Amino acid sequence: MSAFDAQTRTLISRAQLNRPLARRIYWVLLVATIAVFTLVFLFPLYWVFSSGLKSASEVLQSPPTLIPHSVSPHNYATAWSDFNLGRYILNTTYYAVGALLLQLVFDVAAAYALSKLRPVLGNVVLALMLATLMIPATVLVIPNYLTAINVPVLHLNLVNSPMAIWLPAVANGFNIFLLKRFFDSIPEELLAAAAIDGAGPLRALWSIVLPMSRPILGVVSIFGTVAVWKDVLWPLLVLTDPTKMTVNTGLLNLTGDGIPENILMASLAIASVPTIVFFLVFQRSIMSGLTTGSLKG
The missing domain is CATH 1.10.3720.10 (MetI-like)
Structure with a gap:
């Protein structure tokens, strides 16, 4: 093992990453993990902001809608002023x-x-x-x-x-x-x-x-x-x-x-x-x- 590998020890060594199959699996898992965690943390924010653009009936609709059917930006102005x-x-x-x-x-x-x-x-x-x-x-x-x-x-x-x-x-x-x-x-x-x-x-x-x-x-x-x-x-x-x-x-x-x-x-x-x-x-x-x-x- 090289001195560089000894100083940067991780779960997957540099030698394993040099293998084409291992490198592909590594990048697939890394991208998938980042995507999942990004979705988990950002989705609540998206839900709050998008719900503020919906009508009252659409917010309570079941099943819920991911994209507002009718966008109402004035909801934010009403919330701020009232x-x-x-x-x-x-x-x-x-x-x-x-x-x-x-x-x-x-x-x-x-x-x-x-x-x-x-x-x-x-x-x-x-x-x-x-x-x-x-x-x-x-x-x-x-x-x-x-x-x-x-x-x-x-x-x-x-x-x-x-x-x-x-x-x-x-x-x-x-x-x-x-x-x-x-x-x-x-x-x-x-x-x-x-x-x-x-x-x-x-x-x-x-x-x-x-x-x-x-x-x-x-x-x-x-x-x-x-x-x-x-x-x-x-x-x-x-x-x-x-x-x-x-x-x-x-x-x-x-x-x-x-x-x-x-x-x-x-x-x-x-x-x-x-x-x-x-x-x-x-x-x-x-x-x-x-x-x-x-x-x-």
Whole structure:
């Protein structure tokens, strides 16, 4: 076996791929697999967008139609103008951006302290943070809600307040762990040299650590934004004012108002556009987030 084959070891060796029959079978299976997975992931999107172009009776027709018999683009205009989708999307963007900014401030500070400042019992604190990841999110819903309606000591009611969305988003042990792992890979010699030049911990964080941490900051930002945007249960509990709802909770409330199915599907299609655009723009960073922290250095 050549050195190249040893470094690029896969299920099928280069020698097997050089055989005409094996090469044909390989490409047939590869193309078929890609086609099947593409169909599985893209068909729901096609179904939502095409259903938004159908009449109400055609959406409910059995058997369903893959191609609309009569295209009605005005369904999208009706969904946008009649159901306040612009307001819901703007609200969700506001909550996501606010949660992102708070995460970047507090999660970065926590990860930097655990990684470089190394406080007493820092490993215990990190272990407790990671232990919270083992608790199902639904188990924490009731305690979090009781806290939101009556914040201890301050006795504040955060219902219908952006802080009800932002504060739980900041307490993210996974993001803190990702940041700490990346900060651990930054050489201590750089911080020591900065300390010799008179830079304190905050100056070192601002001038050395953060500029070197742009990749992981981008990954954490994407994860934090997506988590707030896709959440349904928590906003449904703490955002009861229709003018302050997120796009997911707003659409959920529309399902019980006797709205025609084609208009509802058009609303769902419009609501999915921001997340699709977000993925297309940041897909490289999203994919890199799958391996961030797996390698050190």
